Amino acid sequence: MKKKQNVRRVTAPVRKYLNDLANILYEFLPLSSLSKNTVTFSTIFAESGIEHYLRGPTNKRQCLQQGLTRLYRNHERLPWTIIRKTVPAAIEYRMCKRRPLTRSELQALADCLAHLGIDMVKELGSIELDETLPRITVAPEELKQRLRGHDLDPSLAAEPLVLFEEGHLNESVRKAAEKFEDRVKELCGLSAYGQELMGKAFADDVLLDVDSYKPENRGSFAGGYKLLAMGSMTAIRNILSHGDEERRSPEECFEMLLFLNWLFRGLKSQGEHT
Numbered sequence: 001m002k003k004k005q006n007v008r009r010v011t012a013p014v015r016k017y018l019n020d021l022a023n024i025l026y027e028f029l030p031l032s033s034l035s036k037n038t039v040t041f042s043t044i045f046a047e048s049g050i051e052h053y054l055r056g057p058t059n060k061r062q063c064l065q066q067g068l069t070r071l072y073r074n075h076e077r078l079p080w081t082i083i084r085k086t087v088p089a090a091i092e093y094r095m096c097k098r099r100p101l102t103r104s105e106l107q108a109l110a111d112c113l114a115h116l117g118i119d120m121v122k123e124l125g126s127i128e129l130d131e132t133l134p135r136i137t138v139a140p141e142e143l144k145q146r147l148r149g150h151d152l153d154p155s156l157a158a159e160p161l162v163l164f165e166e167g168h169l170n171e172s173v174r175k176a177a178e179k180f181e182d183r184v185k186e187l188c189g190l191s192a193y194g195q196e197l198m199g200k201a202f203a204d205d206v207l208l209d210v211d212s213y214k215p216e217n218r219g220s221f222a223g224g225y226k227l228l229a230m231g232s233m234t235a236i237r238n239i240l241s242h243g244d245e246e247r248r249s250p251e252e253c254f255e256m257l258l259f260l261n262w263l264f265r266g267l268k269s270q271g272e273h274t
Contacts, residue, residue: 007076010069017115018072022064024109028090028101031060034194034238039089041067047085048078072116079118083109087127098168100131139164139250147257153264155179156257169253170240176260177237183267184229194233202226209268225266232263 010018025041031054032042045051045067053067071079087106094101110124144165152161156176163172181193188201201207205222213221236256240248248256 008073010073014072014116015069017112018069019065021109021112021116022061022068024105024112025064025068025086026061027094027099027105028086029093031063034241039085039093041086044082044085044089045071048081050075050078079113079116080120083113083118083120087124091127091129095130101129102131103129139167139169139254143250143254147254150258150261152261155183155264156261160257164253164257169250170248173236173248173253173256173260174240176257177232177240180229180232180260180263181237183264187267194238195230198226198229198233202229207268208266221266225263229263232260236260 008014029044030038030040032040041064042051042054045054050067050071053070054063057063057066071082087101087109091101106124106127106129110121113120147161147164156179160172160176160179163169163175181197184197184201184207185193187207188197190197190200192200202222202225205218208222208225210218210221
């Protein structure tokens, strides 16, 4: 059987522009997501049956460099399709992240593509962009003061509290949930994440501060804590990490922050479980 020939050769100058392209696209979309509804580079490549182009490297930039190189080498028209799917998805994603896609980014993309023989200058230049930031819902001063005066875990009293006070409500809760996940990882040393991590970490009460509960209630507390910790990953962290979730009210975010603070309070300190 005759070996399939590559459509294009990747010379040293071409490789440079492919790496430049990966750097430009890096901030456009996430590489992948736990949500089935989030558009990512992986889902876009999968729609064309080439998701395997992104597999192998251990970080996002290298995955994009490899995937784009294989795309360029083996397909003549498909790069156009991938870009046409990426740009509108990036516009929506970046708006949700409060970092609107800019005209200069699209121009840099068009220029880089042109060096690769993909002329989309006119097409990308005609795309309408809204570079104004989405409206911030500022939390009422009463809620800010109650959080400032609350006995918050140091992990929540730093970045999550600042985000809440500045009106980045979803982001404050997402960051708080990520801080909780990081703390659990530090305590248990497991490489799992999300719901799986919580299920394994709290399979017993080794990591929990159960001393304030009567002996006969400690099992109930530990079992309930495990389910609540698992739920915090699926119902809070995962949803707010997708970037396409609607803005939550200040009151709801306030309540979620205090719930996560309660989860922090249930943990032993770093040295207590060793």
